[in-house]
Amino acid sequence: MKLGSFLAGALVTALLSSGAYAANLSIVSGDTGNGREFLRSQLDRFEKETGNKVQIVAMPANSSDQFGQYRLWLAAGNTDIDVYRTDVIWAPQLAEQFLDLTDAFKDVIGQHFPSVIESQTVDGKLVAMPMYTDAPALYYRKDLLEKYKKPVPKTWDEMAATAKEIQDGERAAGNKGMFGYVFQGNAYEGLTCNALEWIKSSGGGQIIETDGTISINNPDAAAAVDRAKGWIDTISPRGALAYTEEESRGVWQTGNSVFMRNWPYAYALGNGPDSAIKGKFDVAPLPAGKEGASSAAALGGWNIAVSKYSKSPEEAIKLVKFLSAPEQQKERAIALSNLPTIKALYDDKEIIAAQPLISNWKPVFETAVPRPSAPTKVKYNEVSSMFWSAVHDTLSGNGTAAENLELLEAKLAELQGGSW
């Protein structure tokens, strides 16, 4: 053996035994807005601190598209991806493919809201650690509500009436591209969130209740979906039937909508230097079905998990520790207005000053409605896709809500079989 390679071998052995092993890691991440560049900047710091290298495998922002791809990769035992950025609803479906993080995180779990940790715990296994939580807002144009002397709407009908009046007024004044309301109407997970909010806030339940009962086929739910159908081509563009978060934000942030339903990430971007509505908008809780009824926000959020096929599990766990830690969550809150999952950060003065939305949003996220991913376990994605299809059909004019929800109930019962 040549001296050079002997020395190199000895160095590797020494580094390995000292724990200073540098790995080439990869993380898959589908981000919205400037999330990817932001993640890169945090990873650069992680690389400097640990000597590891981390490559981002970029994915589309659409949660359903990511899920489809990840499920295939994981089923095939893909060793190329070490760390997955995961949606809050995926834990029960992907639990088997991720490492149990309980031991590695036992000292820091208590910093986070217990409900968030619970949502990522499946049969006692902690399958992912949170990066941020999510609960949507009604974004509204302060300047336009003032101009038309309208209050911030409290009910969906009030929202639609105000949206129509201002949209028509602005169009008559020359802004032909103005709309009243933009939301996420594409056939994907985002529509499940929107429709759950319309239904829950109208007394129509939450699709499948926490005890597993299928409750979706009821008149309040049908009326809520029919009401939303009435928005298409009156206050919302027909194109909204293909919108995800980013398309809605595009219309809103160029100044072409009075209202928007979106997650907190759109707050920092809306106040960014290139935004046409910087300083002209604010946020409120989503409207409710009736005056005095409670509004409902779907609970969202993103986490990070380590693949059980990773060849560098220890270094991958270090990366999860880094990205879920208070410093990184704080930086994320300030730069991207993402809601932290660490309780103490809601009292952080720098966060409060930079992104006032965040401290105001604590009660909204604490009372947010979970999608039925816990009761339906490994079948959640099918449940959700049947639900969003029934809603999308109704919004597109293929059948009434009552017809489509009755059909949906039968399909869900068949999918449930003996038990979820």
Ligand code: GLC
């Ligand atoms: C947001 C939420 C996520 C949800 C998705 C739907 O990213 O955080 O939980 O599934 O929107 O589009």
